[in-house]
Amino acid sequence: MNNKVIERVIRPAMPHFVGDGFRVHNFIPGISSMERNSPFIMLDYNSKYTFPPSQIPKGVGVHPHKGFETVTIAYKGRVEHGDSSGGGGVIGEGDVQWMTAGNGVLHKEFHETEWSKNGGEFQMVQLWVNLPAKDKSTPAKYQSIKNQDIPRIAVAEGKGEMEIIAGDFNGTQGAASTFTPIHLFNLNLSKDASTAVDFPAHYNTSLLVIEGTITANGEAVPTDHFVLFKNEGETIEITATEDAKVLLLSGEPINEPIAAYGPFVMNTRDELIQAFEDFNNGKFGHLE
Numbered sequence: 001m002n003n004k005v006i007e008r009v010i011r012p013a014m015p016h017f018v019g020d021g022f023r024v025h026n027f028i029p030g031i032s033s034m035e036r037n038s039p040f041i042m043l044d045y046n047s048k049y050t051f052p053p054s055q056i057p058k059g060v061g062v063h064p065h066k067g068f069e070t071v072t073i074a075y076k077g078r079v080e081h082g083d084s085s086g087g088g089g090v091i092g093e094g095d096v097q098w099m100t101a102g103n104g105v106l107h108k109e110f111h112e113t114e115w116s117k118n119g120g121e122f123q124m125v126q127l128w129v130n131l132p133a134k135d136k137s138t139p140a141k142y143q144s145i146k147n148q149d150i151p152r153i154a155v156a157e158g159k160g161e162m163e164i165i166a167g168d169f170n171g172t173q174g175a176a177s178t179f180t181p182i183h184l185f186n187l188n189l190s191k192d193a194s195t196a197v198d199f200p201a202h203y204n205t206s207l208l209v210i211e212g213t214i215t216a217n218g219e220a221v222p223t224d225h226f227v228l229f230k231n232e233g234e235t236i237e238i239t240a241t242e243d244a245k246v247l248l249l250s251g252e253p254i255n256e257p258i259a260a261y262g263p264f265v266m267n268t269r270d271e272l273i274q275a276f277e278d279f280n281n282g283k284f285g286h287l288e
Contacts, residue, residue: 003217004205004233008032010226012047021058021111022124023049027208027226034130034260037204037228038253039180041068041265042128045208047224048076051111053119059110062287065101066275067136067265069129071176071184072097073165073247075210077122078112084285087142094147096165098176102131102138104278106287125208125247127184132254133267135179145175150186159193160240162186167250169197182251189214189240198234199250205229207236212244 010032012025024044028034034041051058057080072079074091081097082088084106091097092112099107111122131138151164151172164174167183174184183199189212199205207216207227214221217237221227229236238246259266264275278284 002233003235003237004199004201004229006217006219007228007230009219009221010228012045012224012226015047018044019058019060021051021060021109022046022126024126025224031226032228034258037206038255038258039130039182039251040127040204040206040249041130041258041260042126043208043226044126045224046122046124048121048123051077051116051119051122054111054116057110057113057116060108062106062108063263064104064106064279064284065099065263066104066279066284068101068131069179070099070101070107071127071129072109073125073127073186075123075125075245077120077124078115079109079124080112081107081109082287083107083140084287085140087140089144092147096145096150096176098143098145100131100138100141102136102140104275104284105140106284108287123210125210127249128265129178129182129251130254130258130265131179133256136266138179143176150175155187155195156189156193160187160189160195163188180252180254183248185248186210187238187246187248189238189244189246191240191242194237194239196235196237197248199236200252201234202231202252203250204231204253205236205250207249208247210245210247212240212242214241214244214246215239
């Protein structure tokens with residue numbers, strides 16, 4: 001077995017608020033660059049946090065996106081969202097929302113109204129997944145993936161389960177369609193259970209411990225810590241030292257220039273300037 005070599009185990013940075021509804025630790029690009037983790041160019045993690053009741057839902061008001069996809073994975077809490085193409089809905093616990101911003105969209109996201117009135121534990125991951133140059137002008141779209149529609153495979157002799165959000169695990173295809181090869185899994189393991197996962201050596205691969213504690217290829221990884229693997233070897237052996245949930249990310253790098261500023265991710269500075277012009281000229285539509 002040719003194990004992947006751990007490059008870094010990264011503790012969560014100090015949290016900051018995005019809007020007033022998302023208290024996040026940034027792992028990509030704050031601690032590890034967009035290029036190093038391509039196609040994953042941002043990872044914000046709202047570790048478990050209790051929001052008090054609020055009659056006015058907290059969140060992020062209208063903002064643009066262009067040139068990439070946003071992937072929201074809900075572990076605790078509920079989020080309402082909407083966009084200028086008429087899409088929207090509620091992301092409930094265990095659900096995944098995969099939004100292709102493509103050619104430009106306005107978006108807003110808030111704590112779901114009824115959930116907000118009661119408050120409670122909130123825990124989410126938001127990923128930005130880059131689009132290759134040929135797909136940066138693709139029309140905006142959503143994949144709203146309910147928890148019950150995510151394929152699951154038993155692992156660790158029945159002491160664990162792999163939720164396959166995207167990509168392929170042991171011949172089972174994930175729920176989401178992607179523009180480039182991506183594997184995105186939630187692994188649930190009972191205490192002392194072990195399993196092994198293989199990813200291509202040249203894929204950029206990482207994991208985030210959402211719940212519990214694990215060892216990854218023999219190295220201890222605490223809750224809320226991020227592991228970046230070198231592009232060597234294929235296998236990750238994971239053992240839960242207490243009941244654990246782990247987000248696994250692995251994708252083929254998009255070997256193209258990245259020109260990013262704020263909510264726009266393009267390939268060149270000129271394309272960035274054009275994105276701002278399109279946004280300022282109302283080409284992303286309208287959203288209250």
